Amino acid sequence: MARKDVSGTAGKVSAQPRFHQKAPEIQPYGTVKLLPLELEEPVRLEMTEQLNQLLADTMTLRDLYKKSHWQVAGPTFYQLHLLFDKHFDEQVELVDAIAERIQLLGGVSIAMAPDVAETTQIERPPRGREEVPVQLSRLLDAHQIIIRDCRKLADRAARIGDQGTNDLVVSEVLRSNELQVWFISEHLVNMPLVEAVDTPERVKKTA
Numbered sequence: 491m492a493r494k495d496v497s498g499t500a501g502k503v504s505a506q507p508r509f510h511q512k513a514p515e516i517q518p519y520g521t522v523k524l525l526p527l528e529l530e531e532p533v534r535l536e537m538t539e540q541l542n543q544l545l546a547d548t549m550t551l552r553d554l555y556k557k558s559h560w561q562v563a564g565p566t567f568y569q570l571h572l573l574f575d576k577h578f579d580e581q582v583e584l585v586d587a588i589a590e591r592i593q594l595l596g597g598v599s600i601a602m603a604p605d606v607a608e609t610t611q612i613e614r615p616p617r618g619r620e621e622v623p624v625q626l627s628r629l630l631d632a633h634q635i636i637i638r639d640c641r642k643l644a645d646r647a648a649r650i651g652d653q654g655t656n657d658l659v660v661s662e663v664l665r666s667n668e669l670q671v672w673f674i675s676e677h678l679v680n681m682p683l684v685e686a687v688d689t690p691e692r693v694k695k696t697a
């Protein structure tokens with residue numbers, strides 16, 4: 491069907507910008523286009539679907555880090571405020587790498603918040619603020635889901651011949667998440683801050 495020319499500039503050279511343009515999408519979500527990658531269509535379909543799951547979960551974790559960065563409270567405010575933002579920045583890089591891997595495989599990356607919310611496996615947090623141990627636990631639960639995604643996806647990618655996806659998932663996504671888990675987990679160790687706990691048993695052992 492021919493499109494209606496609302497600006498009256500169709501086919502003419504004109505300085506007038508064409509506003510409010512609409513048209514059907516050029517590639518539906520969940521499809522892959524043909525590319526000379528020596529990877530069969532079913533492989534690229536499966537990989538892009540699994541990468542989109544990883545992408546939705548990574549975008550959710552990225553946003554959970556920014557929420558935690560803004561809403562953190564208490565004596566560890568400053569260090570956690572900075573750490574959460576560092577991890578946020580690293581997750582931003584991962585989001586871009588995963589999304590672009592989906593596009594270069596000929597697929598369509600999930601992008602908008604409502605679509606991410608419908609797809610992610612990570613539990614939705616409340617809008618309000620939570621205590622630090624709860625924030626940290628939420629972040630670790632989210633990391634665990636992503637690490638599970640990564641192990642499954644990396645294994646499958648290697649098995650069906652998509653070495654590029656395997657490399658991205660292992661070298662970038664998995665390793666970054668493992669490192670962040672370490673940094674967050676160490677904040678959940680119950681350590682005395684000022685006075686060491688020297689119970690009689692411990693004193694005896696070190697004597």
Ligand SMILES: [Fe+2]
Nearest residue numbers: 559560571575
């Ligand atoms: Fe900030």
